Amino acid sequence: MLKEGWLWGLGSGLLLLWLGAWLRPAEGGRVMVMPVEGSHWLSMKVLATELAQRGHDILLLVPETNILIQSSELFRTETFPVNLSKEELSTSLKGFQQGVFKRSPAMMDIVVQLERLLNFTESQVRGCESLLYNKPLMQKLKEENFEAVLTDPFLPCGPIIATALGIPAVYFLRGIPCGLDFSALQCPSPPSYVPRFQSGSTDKMTFVERIQNFVMSGVELVLCRIMYGSFDELAARYLDADVTYQDIISRGAIWLFRYDFTFEFPRPLMPNMVLIGGINCRKSALLSAEVEEFVMGSGEHGIVVFSLGSLVSSMPKEKAAIFFKAFSMIPQRVLWRYTGEIPDNVPENVKLMKWLPQNDLLGHPKARAFITHGGTHGIYEGICHGVPMVMIPLFGDQGDNVHRVATRGVGVILNIHDITAQTLVDALNAVINDSSYKQKMEKLSAIHNDRPMQPLDLAVYWTEFVMRHKGADHLRPAAHDLNWLQYHSLDVFGFLLFIVLIVTLVTFKCCALCWRRCCRKTQKRKED
Amino acid sequence: MLKEGWLWGLGSGLLLLWLGAWLRPAEGGRVMVMPVEGSHWLSMKVLATELAQRGHDILLLVPETNILIQSSELFRTETFPVNLSKEELSTSLKGFQQGVFKRSPAMMDIVVQLERLLNFTESQVRGCESLLYNKPLMQKLKEENFEAVLTDPFLPCGPIIATALGIPAVYFLRGIPCGLDFSALQCPSPPSYVPRFQSGSTDKMTFVERIQNFVMSGVELVLCRIMYGSFDELAARYLDADVTYQDIISRGAIWLFRYDFTFEFPRPLMPNMVLIGGINCRKSALLSAEVEEFVMGSGEHGIVVFSLGSLVSSMPKEKAAIFFKAFSMIPQRVLWRYTGEIPDNVPENVKLMKWLPQNDLLGHPKARAFITHGGTHGIYEGICHGVPMVMIPLFGDQGDNVHRVATRGVGVILNIHDITAQTLVDALNAVINDSSYKQKMEKLSAIHNDRPMQPLDLAVYWTEFVMRHKGADHLRPAAHDLNWLQYHSLDVFGFLLFIVLIVTLVTFKCCALCWRRCCRKTQKRKED
CATH class of the missing domain: 3.40.50.2000 (Glycogen Phosphorylase B;)
Known part of the structure; x- marks a missing residue:
């Protein structure tokens, strides 16, 4: 009985060891x-x-x-x-x-x-x-x-x-x-x-x-x-x-x-x-039941996703009013990451959220436009999921970013200081209803997502x-071992120029000397 | 009976269609x-x-x-x-x-x-x-x-x-x-x-x-x-x-x-x-029974693989004699792609072949050294399989290639015109017996083969x-839309230099004018 128990114990131990080795993750650093x-x-x-x-x-x-x-x-x-x-x-x-x-x-x-x-x-x-x-x-x-x-x-x-x-x-x-x-x-x-x-x-x-x-x-x-x-x-x-x-x-x-x-x-x-x-873009996950219901309720008009990035989730009351007014003028539903003061008359088609599942919303078939501050994360998610953009740059590299996107014909730039409800509505209408934005974005998106790895x-x-x-x-x-002059071969260029100058000078001097001697001889002969 | 046959026919047809679609290769271009x-x-x-x-x-x-x-x-x-x-x-x-x-x-x-x-x-x-x-x-x-x-x-x-x-x-x-x-x-x-x-x-x-x-x-x-x-x-x-x-x-x-x-x-x-x-390097396949027997017969000394590339498979008799002599002086067995004149006294450790399974031989555990002309195909196969090289460049880019390999300390260069049996033996002994060549080559090989795709x-x-x-x-x-001057910003540099010169000149002229006027006034006053 003792012997059997010992054997059984050894067997289980070995099995556990083997299982452990098998289940252990790859050697990590x-x-x-x-x-x-x-x-x-x-x-x-x-x-x-x-x-x-x-x-x-x-x-x-x-x-x-x-x-x-x-x-x-x-x-x-x-x-x-x-x-x-x-x-x-x-x-x-x-x-x-x-x-x-x-x-x-x-x-x-x-x-x-x-x-x-x-x-x-x-x-x-x-x-x-x-x-x-x-x-x-x-x-x-x-x-x-x-x-x-x-x-x-x-x-x-x-x-x-x-x-x-x-x-x-x-x-x-x-x-x-x-x-x-x-x-x-x-x-x-x-x-x-x-x-x-x-x-x-x-x-x-x-x-x-x-x-x-x-x-x-x-x-x-x-x-x-x-x-x-x-x-x-x-x-x-x-x-x-x-x-x-x-x-x-x-x-x-x-x-x-x-x-x-x-x-x-x-x-x-x-x-x-x-x-x-585009490392931050991923296949869009399912939305929460509440958000999904709001999104699906947008019908054929679809949704607009609106976020000004991780650092800016509120704005002055009067600025926010412009956005609320514009959104009341469009048939799309809007999901807005907003933690600022909420007015009484928030349009029915607007859903304010403290945190926005931005990637998942942009990847939703109902996404029609993306209002963004032009941070690279948002832009890459927009390109990845093929959603045209209305861009309102705020600081840092965002001015450059939105310029690049606009150049491709897949987005419209607005200035946060000059924005009015009408310009915002016009911009949204353009990127949603002018098919060239969507077509160009789909082409860009296809290229962006077509990567060997x-x-x-x-x-x-x-x-x-x-x-x-x-x-x-x-x-x-x-190149790291060279200084600025060396990297640009300026020392070499200077040296070669020096040699050329010296050679030219010596040649010139020699010719002049020969010429003078010849002249002197001729003169002497004449004098003779 | 007719109905059953019709049903059977339809069923088999659908099955064939499904099978056809399943077996068809991916849509090709x-x-x-x-x-x-x-x-x-x-x-x-x-x-x-x-x-x-x-x-x-x-x-x-x-x-x-x-x-x-x-x-x-x-x-x-x-x-x-x-x-x-x-x-x-x-x-x-x-x-x-x-x-x-x-x-x-x-x-x-x-x-x-x-x-x-x-x-x-x-x-x-x-x-x-x-x-x-x-x-x-x-x-x-x-x-x-x-x-x-x-x-x-x-x-x-x-x-x-x-x-x-x-x-x-x-x-x-x-x-x-x-x-x-x-x-x-x-x-x-x-x-x-x-x-x-x-x-x-x-x-x-x-x-x-x-x-x-x-x-x-x-x-x-x-x-x-x-x-x-x-x-x-x-x-x-x-x-x-x-x-x-x-x-x-x-x-x-x-x-x-x-x-x-x-x-x-x-x-x-x-x-x-x-x-x-390195696109040409692949996992080495099995050698033919005859070649495998010759290779395995080399014992602990291993083999030397020798090829001068796809275009050069023979050489003048007296040049070949140098190689035959050198090979008779080493303990390794040699597999040589050679279609030239065969002398009577071919050493026993040399196997002449019209075509060499170069990649498979270099990938064989018995491979100790690779004598190559330094074509990129051979070099990449050598690096890929981690075999130190003796390199004899013949034409084209081979001179540059072998220089690169020698710089890494994984090969030795010989000149085809100056080669002697002794220099060849010395070179082979170096890359085979001096462990630094093998160690450096193994490190290089590991890096070369460590690619994301x-x-x-x-x-x-x-x-x-x-x-x-x-x-x-x-x-x-x-850059393709710019000419040479534009690409190097020389037109911009020239323009800015021109502006600086003009500004300097105008400033200088103005100062000179002011100075002259001041002087004149002072002179006039003195005269008065």
């Missing part, structure tokens, strides 16, 4: 994820979640006070204290939300935007500083022996930590203002057809636009100095080395760019750039590649 | 494939075969007289007459084979190579001409309504036909000498770190090498004129338009480049470049993409 706040996190979360689901041990490193970044049971979260209370953040956010609806004097727009960005980055640099000099936490991070850092180089903390700990970095970004990303990648960006940030140009420019873009590409260098000066200072001080922030990020192994040529203009790329534009799979693949091979050095161009 | 002769065809064949197997209707367009291109039951073949008999081709090939073993005077090497290339392209242009002006055949091709043309822009016929018939072109290539491919793609190639054809440099150059490369990048423009002048003339004449060959190929929808950064140096790319380097699948995908969307216009950069 350790990844530190350091996101940037706001909408930046929304798409990075998609990748972090997928990595966790594929068996990797993810540590999310976030400031104690934040807006959108939330921990998940899928990954561990490590918070670090920052000198910013929840109330201060909330006040600052409210100020920002109100600010975007205030008209700034003409020509001052870029200054206002720059100021906003500067305030944001400055506060973030301070937060980063308190993390970097938090010795116990940094020691803890070091001991984790991460195989990769996934971070957004829009802010300096992630790249600096990756450099300090000697961990290969995977960058996940939409872009860095002032083109610091392309400079750091050594990626050529000819100003003759690659439009600069806030230039308002497309890739096909007139002579005057090319002048503007050329000047802007020079101004960008100054802007970079202004905007990233504090990053440079922090990086050099913390790493105790003569480096700039550009030097730091230029060592990134793989750059996952939220970039796609159905939205952006074709331009040169570098081997370590992986394009994952889904952006999420691509992002996971290259992150795991960096973990497997401890970087991606074979994709790093030798 | 029509693709015209126009390859380039020689090794160029070997990898394009892989893609053409795969396309056919996936249900596409492939028409292979080949000259009546050819070397390697053979029809297959998988695709239809259309031949066109050329003014070259089988005998003439054979003689020319023999002359070429003997030529590569003749030492050309120092500094003349590039001239000899250029002459060879010129002769080849000229004969091909004549062949192409006879096809283009073959009206019945061209009419027949037009009526086929192809959805894509798959061709190698190394020779002009495919691109010109695609343009004439208005069919989107997919280019499949290793590259075009003189950099015409990158010029046509508007792809930046800074001469400071992108080594030019035959420059003998890597991506890390000294000042002198950068001068050479800079000069070479200028010489390339002249070379292009010399090499592709007849292509320009043919294209302009046949299409009756003011176009160059570069203009023609710049309209290619997708460029499938046999390029990979485990072999090439990292450099800028364009959005419509798809990298499929297999090159063949990628090539198929993008060919089908072009068929689905009638091109890939969204990937075409606006």
Whole structure:
């Protein structure tokens, strides 16, 4: 009996061991994820979640006070204290939300935007500083022996930590203002057809636009100095080395760019750039019963989806009134992410929601138009699901974004300061009833969705590649070892010019000498 | 009974219809494939075969007289007459084979190579001409309504036909000498770190090498004129338009480049470049019983695989003697693709074969070294299977290729003119017994084989993409609409310089005027 029990125990043990081995997830690595706040996190979360689901041990490193970044049971979260209370953040956010609806004097727009960005980055640099000099936490991070850092180089903390700990970095970004990303990648960006940030140009420019873009590409260098000066200072001080922030990020192994040529203009790329534009779009899930009922009740007219992004969910009363009035004039039903003051006479065809299942609504067959602020997430979801757009840019890259979409003939731009109920109704009628918008959007959508590999799979693949091979050095161009003069072969050009000048001079002198001698001889003969 | 029969008939009919629909291959398109002769065809064949197997209707367009291109039951073949008999081709090939073993005077090497290339392209242009002006055949091709043309822009016929018939072109290539491919793609190639054809440099150059490369990048423009002048003339004449060959190929929808950064140096790319380097490598199949026995008989020493490529399978007797002698001095067994004169005393460890299952041999666990001429096919198979190489470049891009491989520390270069039995034995001993070669090669191989998608699948995908969307216009950069001055913003720079000069001049004049007036007044006052 004892013997049988022992055998039975051994058997069950072996079976359990075998089952355990069989059920165990694939061998995972350790990844530190350091996101940037706001909408930046929304798409990075998609990748972090997928990595966790594929068996990797993810540590999310976030400031104690934040807006959108939330921990998940899928990954561990490590918070670090920052000198910013929840109330201060909330006040600052409210100020920002109100600010975007205030008209700034003409020509001052870029200054206002720059100021906003500067305030944001400055506060973030301070937060980063308190993390970097938090010795116990940094020691803890070091001991984790991460195989990769996934971070957004829009802010300096992630790249600096990756450099300090000697961990290969995977960058996940939409872009860095002032083109610091392309400079750091050594990626050529000819100003003759690659439009600069806030230039308002497309890739096909007139002579005057090319002048503007050329000047802007020079101004960008100054802007970079202004905007990233504090990053440079922090990086050099913390790493105790003569480096700039550009030097730091230029060592990134793989750059996952939220970039796609159905939205952006074709331009040169570098081997370590992986394009994952549209990573946030997914097959639309079922709506809640209540929302589905509202949507289906729209009948043949369908619905309009309206959101101004993750940061702006309310607006001044008088501005909101314009929207309510316009919506009362259209036959479509409207789903609006709105947390502001609700007037008494909300039209019956409008449903206000605190949170909008934007992707699922845009993917619904009843979706007819999308009113958006022109953030890249919304735009990619719109393109992915083939819904024409009415775009009202508010800040940052949104002005450039909506310009790109409008150029493709799949959307109409409105100015938030000049908007009236009638212009909004006209714009909605145009994108809904003028079939050219829908046709062009369907074509664009088909191209966008026709990819050899889904952006999420691509992002996971290259992150795991960096973990497997401890970087991606074979994709790093030798251009990084050259200075500006060398890269542009100006030293070579100067040297060759010098040689040509010397040769010309010597030849000229020789000829002159010969000539003079000949002349003298002739003269002498004559005199003789 | 009648009713039952009717029912039975209907049932069987429906079943057959259902079965038919179920068994029918996926809806296929029509693709015209126009390859380039020689090794160029070997990898394009892989893609053409795969396309056919996936249900596409492939028409292979080949000259009546050819070397390697053979029809297959998988695709239809259309031949066109050329003014070259089988005998003439054979003689020319023999002359070429003997030529590569003749030492050309120092500094003349590039001239000899250029002459060879010129002769080849000229004969091909004549062949192409006879096809283009073959009206019945061209009419027949037009009526086929192809959805894509798959061709190698190394020779002009495919691109010109695609343009004439208005069919989107997919280019499949290793590259075009003189950099015409990158010029046509508007792809930046800074001469400071992108080594030019035959420059003998890597991506890390000294000042002198950068001068050479800079000069070479200028010489390339002249070379292009010399090499592709007849292509320009043919294209302009046949299409009756003011176009160059570069203009023609710049309209290619997708460029499938046999390029990979485990072999090439990292450099800028364009959005419509798809990298499929290593497309010819596949999992090694079983060897024939006889070959397998010979290979396994090598014991712990393993085998050496030796091939000088698809065009060179023999060599002068005295040259061959060096190889036979060297092989008698090593413990490995050697499998050699050799169709030349066989001496009496062939060493026992050497097996001569008319055709070598190169890929399968390199993928065999017994493979220790690969003696190759440095063609890209062999090199990619070597990297793919992780076998260190002894490289003996003969012509064309092989000099550049072997230089790249040697730079990675995974192979040794020998000169065919200076080779001795001892140098060959030393080289073989180095790559076989010095573990650093094998270690570096294994690392390189692991990176090469770690790709999100297999090159063949990628090539198929993008060919089908072009068929689905009638091109890939969204990937075409606006740089194509600019001339050289505009692209480099030289007109903008000139204009701004002009403005600055004018402003400076006017300011200076104004100051001078003010100064003079002030002086005059002071003088007048003094005089008064």
